[in-house]
Amino acid sequence: MFKKKPNIKPLSPLRSSDRRRIADQIIAQFHVTVPPKEEEGKPENGPENTALGIGAIRNSLLPDSSLSARFTTTVGKDLRQVSGTLYVGSHPNEEQRVLWIKLDDRLLPTVYTLWRNPGLTPLLHTPEIVMQKLKGGADLMTPGLARGPPFPANARKGSVVAIASLERPSVPLVVGVCEIDVAGLQEVVGAKGHAVRGEHWEGDEVWAWGQGGSSGRKAPESSEEWDSSNGMKELGEQFGKAIVDDSEDDQGEGGVSVDLAPSEHEKPPRRNDFVEGEDGRPYEEVTVEEKQFSTKEIDDIFWNAFLYGVHQARNNNRSDPQHRLDFPVSQSAIISNLVLPFLPITTASQAAALQVKKTSWKSAKKFIKALDKARLLKSKDRDGGECVVLDIDFEDSAVTGFAPYKLPKKDTTGAESGGGGGGKAVTAGINPSDNSIGQKLSKIDLYKPKEQLAPIFAVSNTNSHELYLPSELRTIINSYIDSENLVSGTNKRLVNLNPILANAVFDGSTPLDKEVLAKGTVPRDALIDRMVKSCAPYWVLLRNDETRGEAKAQAGHSPKISITLETRSGNKTATKISGVEVFHIHPQSLAEELQKACASSTSVNQLAGSSPKKPVMEVMVQGPQKDAMIRALEKRGVNRHWVEVNDKTKGKKK
Numbered sequence: 001m002f003k004k005k006p007n008i009k010p011l012s013p014l015r016s017s018d019r020r021r022i023a024d025q026i027i028a029q030f031h032v033t034v035p036p037k038e039e040e041g042k043p044e045n046g047p048e049n050t051a052l053g054i055g056a057i058r059n060s061l062l063p064d065s066s067l068s069a070r071f072t073t074t075v076g077k078d079l080r081q082v083s084g085t086l087y088v089g090s091h092p093n094e095e096q097r098v099l100w101i102k103l104d105d106r107l108l109p110t111v112y113t114l115w116r117n118p119g120l121t122p123l124l125h126t127p128e129i130v131m132q133k134l135k136g137g138a139d140l141m142t143p144g145l146a147r148g149p150p151f152p153a154n155a156r157k158g159s160v161v162a163i164a165s166l167e168r169p170s171v172p173l174v175v176g177v178c179e180i181d182v183a184g185l186q187e188v189v190g191a192k193g194h195a196v197r198g199e200h201w202e203g204d205e206v207w208a209w210g211q212g213g214s215s216g217r218k219a220p221e222s223s224e225e226w227d228s229s230n231g232m233k234e235l236g237e238q239f240g241k242a243i244v245d246d247s248e249d250d251q252g253e254g255g256v257s258v259d260l261a262p263s264e265h266e267k268p269p270r271r272n273d274f275v276e277g278e279d280g281r282p283y284e285e286v287t288v289e290e291k292q293f294s295t296k297e298i299d300d301i302f303w304n305a306f307l308y309g310v311h312q313a314r315n316n317n318r319s320d321p322q323h324r325l326d327f328p329v330s331q332s333a334i335i336s337n338l339v340l341p342f343l344p345i346t347t348a349s350q351a352a353a354l355q356v357k358k359t360s361w362k363s364a365k366k367f368i369k370a371l372d373k374a375r376l377l378k379s380k381d382r383d384g385g386e387c388v389v390l391d392i393d394f395e396d397s398a399v400t401g402f403a404p405y406k407l408p409k410k411d412t413t414g415a416e417s418g419g420g421g422g423g424k425a426v427t428a429g430i431n432p433s434d435n436s437i438g439q440k441l442s443k444i445d446l447y448k449p450k451e452q453l454a455p456i457f458a459v460s461n462t463n464s465h466e467l468y469l470p471s472e473l474r475t476i477i478n479s480y481i482d483s484e485n486l487v488s489g490t491n492k493r494l495v496n497l498n499p500i501l502a503n504a505v506f507d508g509s510t511p512l513d514k515e516v517l518a519k520g521t522v523p524r525d526a527l528i529d530r531m532v533k534s535c536a537p538y539w540v541l542l543r544n545d546e547t548r549g550e551a552k553a554q555a556g557h558s559p560k561i562s563i564t565l566e567t568r569s570g571n572k573t574a575t576k577i578s579g580v581e582v583f584h585i586h587p588q589s590l591a592e593e594l595q596k597a598c599a600s601s602t603s604v605n606q607l608a609g610s611s612p613k614k615p616v617m618e619v620m621v622q623g624p625q626k627d628a629m630i631r632a633l634e635k636r637g638v639n640r641h642w643v644e645v646n647d648k649t650k651g652k653k654k
Helices: 016-029 047-061 111-116 128-134 295-316 331-342 348-353 364-373 451-459 470-483 499-504 511-519 524-534 587-597 626-634
Strands: 067-075 080-089 097-103 106-109 123-126 160-165 174-178 194-201 242-244 256-258 377-381 387-392 441-448 494-496 521-523 536-543 561-568 572-578 602-606 617-622 643-647
Touching: 016 047, 016 106, 097 111, 097 194, 106 111, 106 160, 106 174, 111 174, 123 128, 128 160, 160 194, 295 331, 331 364, 331 387, 331 587, 331 626, 364 377, 364 387, 441 470, 451 470, 451 499, 470 524, 494 524, 511 521, 521 524, 561 626, 572 626, 587 602, 587 617, 587 626, 626 643
Parallel strands: 123 160, 561 643
Antiparallel strands: 067 080, 080 097, 097 106, 160 174, 174 194, 242 256, 377 387, 441 536, 494 521, 561 572, 572 617, 602 617
């Protein structure tokens, strides 16, 4: 399904209650048994001990500070569009990875989840030669099944299964859905038809996804817990029991080792059977709900954050009458510089709750208008519906008498996931894992001479097949002119044409060529400029300490990043940016930063007309956000001259 890169929208933090609900759905779907934890002086099935077991399992399946994002992709020969949700998370000392895929109401584990939670699904096997086909997107045919019958009892039609190769039988590499009752097969030799439909595998685009464009993590060489000789009992004895290693409580790394099905003589336990005496929904009662903010509380937090920002700007820049604010200031700049850095965000769930759209004002513009009504600032509407701030009252009693509160540090737990933390790097939209921030870029234009100019380069003992800078070409041409004594005796700025220059440079295709050939002379600068333009253009982009000899030159003119402002849905303005991949910028990370810096919604989609093999992604931000985009690009080493702006809202190109 994910052989081609899906279109993934920006990630958003999961609320703690949603994370627990999804984890409980996983526990129910995959029949994960939650055991009691024995402690001295406490009953074996006490609610407190059960809570510890549930917490460890939940964290192992879906860690704290997990994120989610909607995606769309196409499947099948008819390119049928499919949409769903990706759940991203990271375990201690690991990078963020896609851990779960939700299609319709079914949750599919990725290989990263299976490697950490052995026994979560039935494990089927196939020869290595078949595994290579599966990792290319093929389905597993019935004759390709190995190490059976019998097969795992839970491998029924419609169930989620993992597939490993015979060479590495304890390492799942493919996740699929049974299209037949594999458990009921009595014979596979000579059988026909599809057995398992492949959905995800090691090496596909979901496996390869990572923050900042990092590549996927390779599979372990072996896993004792998945190996039937070490971690699971022999077939026929194992089905019906579950082993949960929770010896390190909720703070450990967790890990779930689950047998695949209840025995035929044992009724599967109901979810509430795990908590004795409870008739309501399980699990929710055993953990403490994180405080949910009311709309009034969110309003107060944003109001105080603005006062804090103005108070700090006033105290830090007393010598400047404008306190280093260049008025008029856009509404997005006010939000990103004077509000977001001063929100008391400590967890990912708080980052999700403390957003402008969840205030009673619902938008940055209405928030600014409310501050204007309170006479804390002066604002004015401009064309396109944008609101700008003309002045701020730094001497208002609410500002001068404001009592600052403690802000979380940049390295707060929530900050590392990009979902909060209160630090300025996070509130301004900077993703710590985005390695393009702070990079140094240098773009060089090179030229390759055409064959007709080879005699000119031979005189200077240079190779006409090499790539040269314009300054290097000028030196070579001047050397040729001097060696052939082509400088005019009457005017040293003129060059006399010889047969080589006349045939190679001036071919008579333009009126200027005919005039030059008739006179027999040409200005030196015009000759050099004409020769440079006749060469084939190339370009190379150097990153950080990379040298010209290490980078590979690309044919054609050097690319530019495109920023387009256009009107959508009547009078609403949207800003689009594309072509950032060439400059080592990950579109998804850029979208997440712009979402926070502009306090606006963003989306990432494939640019219309780009190649499916090498897709160019387009980031769209609501509102006129050209300046915010250019600032984000400059932080990533992009020169303003490398950006082309097309403002369609005014009907002209800038």
